Amino acid sequence: MELPTTKCKNCEKSFDATFDYCPYCGQEAADNLTIGVLFSNTISNYFSVDARFFRSFIPLLTKPGVLARRFVDGKRVTYLHPAQFYLFISVVFFFVFSFNVRRADNEVSQALKKGFGKENILDSLQLAKDSVALEMARDALKKNAVVTGISEQDLKAIDSVILAEQNNPDVSFSFKREALDSLIAINATKSEKLKAMGLQDDAGAFTRMFYEQMLKFYEQQGGGILKTLYDTIPIAMFFMLPLFALLLKLFYWKRGTFAHHMVFSFYFFTFLFTTFCLLILANRLLDIPTWLEVLIFLSFVIYLMLALRNFYKSSWIGAFFKANTISFIYLLFIVPIALFGVMFASFMLY
Numbered sequence: 001m002e003l004p005t006t007k008c009k010n011c012e013k014s015f016d017a018t019f020d021y022c023p024y025c026g027q028e029a030a031d032n033l034t035i036g037v038l039f040s041n042t043i044s045n046y047f048s049v050d051a052r053f054f055r056s057f058i059p060l061l062t063k064p065g066v067l068a069r070r071f072v073d074g075k076r077v078t079y080l081h082p083a084q085f086y087l088f089i090s091v092v093f094f095f096v097f098s099f100n101v102r103r104a105d106n107e108v109s110q111a112l113k114k115g116f117g118k119e120n121i122l123d124s125l126q127l128a129k130d131s132v133a134l135e136m137a138r139d140a141l142k143k144n145a146v147v148t149g150i151s152e153q154d155l156k157a158i159d160s161v162i163l164a165e166q167n168n169p170d171v172s173f174s175f176k177r178e179a180l181d182s183l184i185a186i187n188a189t190k191s192e193k194l195k196a197m198g199l200q201d202d203a204g205a206f207t208r209m210f211y212e213q214m215l216k217f218y219e220q221q222g223g224g225i226l227k228t229l230y231d232t233i234p235i236a237m238f239f240m241l242p243l244f245a246l247l248l249k250l251f252y253w254k255r256g257t258f259a260h261h262m263v264f265s266f267y268f269f270t271f272l273f274t275t276f277c278l279l280i281l282a283n284r285l286l287d288i289p290t291w292l293e294v295l296i297f298l299s300f301v302i303y304l305m306l307a308l309r310n311f312y313k314s315s316w317i318g319a320f321f322k323a324n325t326i327s328f329i330y331l332l333f334i335v336p337i338a339l340f341g342v343m344f345a346s347f348m349l350y
Contacts, residue, residue: 065307082266
């Protein structure tokens with residue numbers, strides 16, 4: 001009696017119908033694609049937490065550089081892939097960090113609104129002060145017209161100058177802001193608002209875009225700017241991690257390929273994100289003193305030194321100086337440039 005067979009949808013080969021998976025390509029026999037299967041496969045493929053995760057997590061925290069060394073040496077099935085490990089931990093970190101960002105964004109937005117309101121009040125007070133001063137000067141000239149020799153015609157000319165001075169929108173930045181507020185109140189066109197801000201008709205595309213973002217920031221009074229900044233950080237990390245690997249390549253030119261340095265960087269940044277996650281969670285439970293947080297940040301250099309020694313088989317002295325030099329260069333040059341880039345990108349994407 002011939003056994004029933006089924007045909008694989010992937011490789012189109014026939015096999016025993018009792019098999020759950022195709023013996024030729026490994027695809028599941030009952031491949032019924034549903035929404036649940038689609039998302040469960042995606043999550044299991046990229047964010048799976050199995051035995052490999054725990055076999056990777058403990059050495060990452062307790063044995064700096066050892067996990068990366070083992071992966072480079074070929075022990076790759078036992079441990080979680082460095083890119084997958086980094087992706088998983090970074091998603092967890094930004095999820096945990098988002099709660100702090102929401103609270104801070106509300107506080108910053110309220111502070112900016114108060115600041116905008118305060119500046120408007122100060123601008124109005126300054127305008128009033130200037131108007132009073134001009135009126136006092138005009139009255140003084142009138143009272144002492146005989147002494148100063150100023151004629152009635154001269155006083156009329158002075159009155160016209162004072163009136164033009166009070167109504168001229170180009171007198172000061174304060175008055176320009178008042179003019180812009182008026183245009184916003186009457187729902188004027190964007191071009192009219194930009195012109196009031198000082199945008200020239202022949203301005204380039206980038207200048208016009210910058211002014212439009214300034215107008216948007218002014219109209220919304222800076223609300224949500226911190227949230228935009230937070231959304232830009234993952235993009236910055238996409239560039240900062242390879243730059244860290246490039247620094248390693250410069251200091252360990254003959255100690256492996258760039259891919260090896262990337263493996264080290266993936267695991268090192270995974271450790272950083274893990275520590276930040278634990279620190280954020282600990283701060284929510286109890287108030288960690290500032291001095292302890294400073295010590296934790298300084299411990300990153302010690303971790304890097306141990307990781308360099310274990311991964312590159314470096315001497316203690318070499319690992320010490322290179323860890324401090326790499327940290328110094330990265331924090332002094334790369335991080336500030338990245339921070340400026342993130343802030344600028346956040347403003348342009350606001």
